[in-house]
Amino acid sequence: DSGVTQTPKHLITATGQRVTLRCSPRSGDLSVYWYQQSLDQGLQFLIQYYNGEERAKGNILERFSAQQFPDLHSELNLSSLELGDSALYFCASTTGGGARPDTQYFGPGTRLTVL
């Protein structure tokens, strides 16, 4: 158990809908990273937050957004869902903001299925 929690474990929804994925980092960690894992794209970095502020952006679609709250949990919002958004979404957390090569500890993931 990495100490990173994600809810829900599974999410099934329809095209055009909006969903919110939640991540709680390890105790003491200030950074949260979001990744998408799909069969065709592999594991891709979406976005990073550090202590409430956006720190880095990857291949995140404009339909997707994220935020980190004062208690350091993070939410990833996916809107206008398409079939291709079906994937496993992971969050990971680290102590620092990324200047040091801290190990990223991953949560168990949320499996999103868009029908």
Add this chain to the structure above:
Amino acid sequence: AQSVAQPEDQVNVAEGNPLTVKCTYSVSGNPYLFWYVQYPNRGLQFLLKYITGDNLVKGSYGFEAEFNKSQTSFHLKKPSALVSDSALYFCAVRSNQAGTALIFGKGTTLSVSS
């Protein structure tokens, strides 16, 4: 651009034999290299990382990896494979110069037969 290549989609070994899972990378600056393992329906578990120093890095569950700067490789090894090592293995890299996120390879499925 940063990238990671895992040239083998699948590696098959017999229990008790040594195993190697290959990884090569391309980054600007010095690399930080990581190996993670993913079991079915589970998240990624950290195995080991190379930051600097000794080229041979020891990690969890008896795994080790050798950093080779001239060959830009970071192969994962274990002297004696276990059936329970069967899983999906990911190599990842980030640069010390650009970005904070990990760039992952496509993964290698390790299958250990009894």
